[in-house]
Amino acid sequence: MLLTGERTFDPAPFDAISYDLCSRRKDVIIMSADLSKYCQVVRVKTELPEQHLDVGMAEQNLLSVAAGVAKGGYIPIATCFACYITRRAYDQMMICMGTGSGPGTNRKTGPTNIAIGFTPGIANPARIHHQASEDLGMVRAMPNATVIDPMDPTDFRAAVEAAVDLPGLTYIRGHRGDTPRLLDPANFRFELGKTYKLREGSGIGLIATGHGTQWALEASELLMARGIDHSVLHVPTIKPVNEAEIADFAFAHNQIVTIENHQIVTGLGSLTTEIVSDIGGGPRITRFGLPNRWAPGGTMDYVRRTLQLDAETLANRIAALAP
Numbered sequence: 264m265l266l267t268g269e270r271t272f273d274p275a276p277f278d279a280i281s282y283d284l285c286s287r288r289k290d291v292i293i294m295s296a297d298l299s300k301y302c303q304v305v306r307v308k309t310e311l312p313e314q315h316l317d318v319g320m321a322e323q324n325l326l327s328v329a330a331g332v333a334k335g336g337y338i339p340i341a342t343c344f345a346c347y348i349t350r351r352a353y354d355q356m357m358i359c360m361g362t363g364s365g366p367g368t369n370r371k372t373g374p375t376n377i378a379i380g381f382t383p384g385i386a387n388p389a390r391i392h393h394q395a396s397e398d399l400g401m402v403r404a405m406p407n408a409t410v411i412d413p414m415d416p417t418d419f420r421a422a423v424e425a426a427v428d429l430p431g432l433t434y435i436r437g438h439r440g441d442t443p444r445l446l447d448p449a450n451f452r453f454e455l456g457k458t459y460k461l462r463e464g465s466g467i468g469l470i471a472t473g474h475g476t477q478w479a480l481e482a483s484e485l486l487m488a489r490g491i492d493h494s495v496l497h498v499p500t501i502k503p504v505n506e507a508e509i510a511d512f513a514f515a516h517n518q519i520v521t522i523e524n525h526q527i528v529t530g531l532g533s534l535t536t537e538i539v540s541d542i543g544g545g546p547r548i549t550r551f552g553l554p555n556r557w558a559p560g561g562t563m564d565y566v567r568r569t570l571q572l573d574a575e576t577l578a579n580r581i582a583a584l585a586p
Contacts, residue, residue: 265451272441275303276416280423282306285314292316292332294341296325302342302381303439322347323355330359333374338427345380345395361405361432377426381437384524390560396553400529402434403502409433410501412473417446418499421453436473458508459497466492467585468516472531474524481574491585506538513539516546518584523552
C-alpha cells in the first residue's frame with residue numbers, strides 16, 4: 264500500500280527538507296525574497312547561514328541571482344510564494360533559469376536551477392493577487408522544464424531530493440504549515456514522470472495532482488461508502504510525464520475525472536486530454552479544478568466549498584458521472 268494507514272500532519276515540511284539537504288550537500292543554497300519565515304526556511308537561515316541567501320523583496324532579482332549562483336557551480340533553490348515566483352518573475356525564470364541548459368532540446372547539460380512556489384492555487388487565504396492558479400501551465404510551456412506538484416510531505420521531500428541532480432529548470436509546488444502525510448515513506452518511491460495508483464477499481468477513474476490528490480482521496484472515501492466503484496491515480500510530475508501510464512489508466516475507464524488545485528485550463532486536465540486526444544477515441548474526460556473565474560479569498564475550506572471542490576460536493580459531482 265502506498266498510502267499511510269493513519270494520517271498525521273507535518274507542521275513545517277520544508278524546514279526539515281531544506282535543513283536535511285543542506286546538512287548533506289554543501290553546494291545547495293536556499294534562497295529567499297524576504298519570505299524565509301513564510302516559506303518556513305528557518306533552520307537553514309539560523310543554523311547554516313552560509314547556505315542561505317536573501318535578496319530582499321525582489322522576486323525577479325531572486326531568480327536572476329539564482330541563475331548566477333547556478334553558473335557559479337552551486338545549486339540554488341529559490342523559494343517564494345507561487346504567485347510571485349511565476350507570474351511576477353516569469354521572464355527571469357524562462358530566460359535566466361530556463362535557457363541555462365543551452366540551445367536546442369538537450370537538457371542533459373547546464374546548471375541546475377530549482378524554484379519552489381509555496382501556497383499555490385487556493386492554498387493562499389488572500390485573493391487573486393496571491394492565488395497562483397495558472398503556474399503549472401505557465402512553466403509547462405517552457406521548453407525542457409520539469410514541473411512537479413507533490414501531494415504531501417513525502418513526495419515533496421522526494422521531489423526536492425531528485426531536483427538537485429537534474430540539470431536545467433525544475434519548478435516544484437511547495438507545502439507549508441500543517442500538511443497531511445498521506446503517502447507511506449516506507450513504500451513510496453518517487454521517480455520523475457511516474458504516476459501512482461492509490462486506489463484500484465473500475466468504474467470511473469480519478470486522475471489528480473498536488474492538493475487535488477488530497478481532495479480526490481477525501482471524495483474517494485465518500486464514494487467507497489456509497490459503493491461507487493472507482494480508482495485514483497496520482498500524477499506528481501506534470502512535465503515530463505509518462506504519457507503511456509496516463510493513457511493506460513484513462514483507456515481502462517469509460518469516464519475520467521481530473522482534479523487539481525489549478526485552473527482547468529493548461530494544467531493536469533489539459534495534459535490528460537492532450538494525451539488521450541493524440542491517441543484518439545477513449546473515455547469522456549471531465550475536468551474539476553479552479554473554474555474560469557476569480558476565486559474568493561478565505562480559508563481553504565471556504566474557497567473549496569465556494570468552487571464546489573469540497574469533499575461532499577466533489578463526491579456528488581463524480582457520482583453523477585459514474586456509469
